[in-house]
Amino acid sequence: MNYCNLITIFAFINLLVSIPHGYSNYVETKAGQFFSSGHTNNWAVLVCTSRFWFNYRHVANTLSVYRSVKRLGIPDSHIVLMLADDMACNYRNPKPATVFSHKNMELNVYGDDVEVDYRGYEVTVENFLRVLTGRLPPSTPRSKRLLSDDRSNILIYLTGHGGNGFLKFQDSEEISNMELADAFEQMWQKRRYNELLFIIDTCQGASMYERFYSPNLMALASSQVGEDSLSHQPDLGIGVHLMDKYTFYLLEFLEEVHPASQANMNDLFKVCPQSQCVSTPGHRTDLFQRDPGSVLITDFFGSVRKVEITKDTINLTSPVEPPIKRSGSSDIQIESLTYVDQLPVAEIIHQKPKQKDWHPPDGFILGLWTLILLVFFQTYGIKHLKHIF
């Protein structure tokens, strides 16, 4: 009888002890997965580069992406919205304070709470690159800065008129694909992003991502080199084309996405096939480390905060699971991220300046004084030496 009781008590005690242990194991696994995606915050840089009323659709493009991104959780403080012209309050707009994306004025993407950070003539190539690289004058307000860090996933959306290798800003200047690639490399060097998704909706948009060479970049474009991106539908009431085809279908796709959805990048690549878009959308994933199938849409378009409430303390002793590596060989070998070596300031400060004295070479001194002596004796004669000494 006693043994039975003891055994029961022991089993019970074991059970009691193991339950929290098992629970903490579970939490630890979850914690391991918590950090597996690699990013902790999201940013978006949405740029419309065209001005004039007939480029209404570019502003509408940008505003629809803005709308989706905001809806999925990225706050205004993390969005840098650059619109080169004001369509909502344009004097040619028959419906002021609205920007429609669908004909018959179905969807007003302008809304009540649009925060435009760079407007009008502030949208220049220089400002765009400065935003990306962070090299802004100290007086720039926070709303105009891309304050990303090395755990940020950034979405960059560009739209406007472009060509093979360039994108036109304000009808007066251009940004080339090489400049863009260098800007991204600067961002990589300065650890300004964890992963970056680059979407461009212009004519021959694929040329803009051809030159990228920094890691963790994924790019999508609305058309290949040699193709034009076409606009979608005009609205006869407003009188201009309202959206571009690619962004229209992108918006349709994004309207289906909600913060908890598991839609991944492979679905995004399928947006707007040639049958719908006339141009062939392209994408580039060779620089991206993860498998696009494992990358959620909300990793870039939303700001999904991973929060787990637990009442126990958790010991994170086990190493964090690395992100899911893509299958197949990758050409780019990326070494583990480390900070650059700090300047050896301690060595410099406490060291007395070493005076490395330069001395004229002996041959020179010898030669020079020999010559001087020769000339001296030639002029004054050796017989005078008697008088000197």
Next chain:
Amino acid sequence: KTVCDLNLSSVLMNSNLVHRADSFFLATKMAAPLTLLLIVAVTIRAVLFRSSWAELISERVEVVSPLNAWKRVVEGLALLDLGVSPYSGDVFHETPFMIYLFHFVVDYAEIVFMVSPDLVFCLSRFLTSLKQKYALESDRYPADCLELLRSPKEMFYIPLKVAMFYLLNPFTILSCVAKSTCGLNNAIIALFILCTLKGSALLSGILLALATYQSIYPLTLFAPALLFFLQRLYIPVNLRRSSFWFFTLQYAFIYVGSLVVITGLSFFLLGSWDFIPSVYGFIFSVPDLTPNIGLFWYFFAEMFEHFRLFFICVFQINVFFYTIPLSIKLKEHPVFLIFMQIAIISIFKSYPTVGDVALYMAFLPAWSHLYRFLRNIFLVSCVLLACSALFPVLWHLWIYAGSANSNFYYAITLLFNFGQILLVSDYFYAYLRREHHLTHGLYLKKKDGTEATLVLK
């Protein structure tokens, strides 16, 4: 020749002999005023060195140029201490001999060092003037030119005046306080003149090579030195005579040989030929257009790149161009030719400073007997004084106050150079006129007996 002439010539020859023997005594007799002068000069410089003006002066563009600024010397030596060639980076444009010289002197005794070029200069000037008067006496002058000739008494004080003109010249003082190496270049040229007048061809050739090595322009002094030696050795300047070519080749060989030796030695100092584009390329191609008192900077600041080479050539040829015509005209008067050449170099060189101006101005007391023939001396002195005063004013207005622009400074530069050119040409005119009077008599009469006027054609 009249009896008067014979007497005159005998008197002169006697006085020559006397003077030759007495030169040493003369030197001692003048030792006291000379020492006083030296003390005054050194005091002025020392006072200025210790005051706060030294910094101000060493930054003035009229006094220092990229070629001879002291801070560039210090910078070049610091680069050398850091193990970098001092010629990298368009900072240092001194020759390697300067590096060698300053290497030991830069930390200490810079003041004494700066004073010594002045000492050397005034000493050599002094001795030069002593020697010089022998060249002026000649025994075939008509009688009424007695008043044109200088009596020994007048010429007694010339060396002292020359020394005074140089030591107490504000230009020299400024140049010395700014620690510009222009003083050293002037000292080398002065030593060269001294050796030339003493008759030592070897030393003269070597010093001329050294002066050319420092800045290329003393190359033009080859012709007057050659003419002086030819005159001294009584070799007629006749291109068909073999004796002329023989001596010319000798002298040229000494000159070119020592130039080659000096350049080769400087290669061995730093082990590279960097100094050639840095020093001589810099002088010739004038890349630095900092304003100075010369004529180059404004022209080349506003010039299109297309024409730059052409105008560089034109401007540089302008310096060397006057040698041949002047040598032909003044082949019997090489000492005056030296003065003219130095003046032309100082006016037309690519980076002139007031130190260069002081160099030929020190010569002026030696030609004090030409005073009666000078026509524009008042105008010239007013122009030079006014420009010297206006240089800092207009600089301030242009750079600091912003109410003037470079044209104002350029105008003053133009006027200053115009004044200098007028001075030089005036002295040239006076010299030629005196020579004319010496051969044709002082009071010229036209055929009908009225007083004639002399016109320089």
